[in-house]
Amino acid sequence: MSTTRGTIEMTAAMAISGTVGAFVVFSGQPVIDVVLWRCAFGAIPLLIACAALGLLRRDIITPRQFLLAALGGVAIVANWLLLFAAYPLASISIATAVYNTQPFMLVAFGALFLGERLTAHKLAWLGIAFAGVVLIANAKAGDGGTNYLAGILLALGAAFFYAVAALVTKRLTGVPPHLIALIQVGVGMLMAAPFAGLSDLPTSPQTWASLVAIGVVHTGLVYILLYGAIQKLPTHLIGALSFIYPVVAIVVDFVVFGHRLGALQLLGAAAILVAAAAMTLGWTPFAKPGQARASG
Secondary structure, three states, X not given: OHHHHHHHHHHHHHHHHOOHHHHHHHHOOOHHHHHHHHHHHHHHHHHHHHHHOOOOOHHHOOHHHHHHHHHHHHHHHHHHHHHHHHHHHHOHHXXXXXXXXXXXXXXXXXXXXXXXXXXXXXXHHHHHHHHHHHHHHHOXXXXXXXXXXXXXXXXXXXXXXXXXXXXXXXXXXXXXXXXXXXXXXXXXXXXXHHHOOOOOOOOOHHHHHHHHHHHHHHHHHHHHHHHHHHOOOOHHHHHHHOOHHHHHHHHHHHHHHOOOOOHHHHHHHHHHHHHHHHHHHOOOOOOOHHHHHHHO
């Protein structure tokens, strides 16, 4: 029963996340403004959740842990800024596909900073994902698509900062994840406020509806669903369900905005997503059957 509920929560969280790009575009706002309001409106459900769970106590987190959580918040905000900036340049589909190179960046960080071993299988999947990025980048190279290539680089940068945030979060074992998320959006507000257009606020109800949805639904609600699911599900199932997000994003981009991927783009996106899934789920197709079972 617990696993079933966790699966429903994780599926909902990933499906909702896949629509965030559309709402960013609908808002029509500068990226820095979207991030500010995402943090501001996202803080509301997270604050309510933390209060309900009794997490607003000084003994819950040490000063060092608070600083680490804040550092993770800086990385998360950089991640959002770069990803949202990539959407209009490379399309939601392409930006999301390239963004899903993040598992490989986490593996690289693990090897560099945590002493984790790089296996031949991981290097093979990394090579496939890299080939996917090259295919996507070359898809419009002949058209002189400078903005397109810039969008791909921004999505790669977003993946890098997501990996940084994940690495920092690994150091926060024992700190309630809802509290970490609240600290991160608080940091995001402080970072974005000085640069946002607060003197020229939106007047369109549609714009405000989009910004509220990005904050309350795509941030606050998604975090709560996601962390609830993580407590109930085995790691392999969490990894498998996380790939609902890019699939939904690609479908939404096609249905809402009519962005159809070309053959090279489709092949590249598929290569990245398959390789990322393989890395996340620990697939070892190049091993002998007995070795594969042993490594699992």
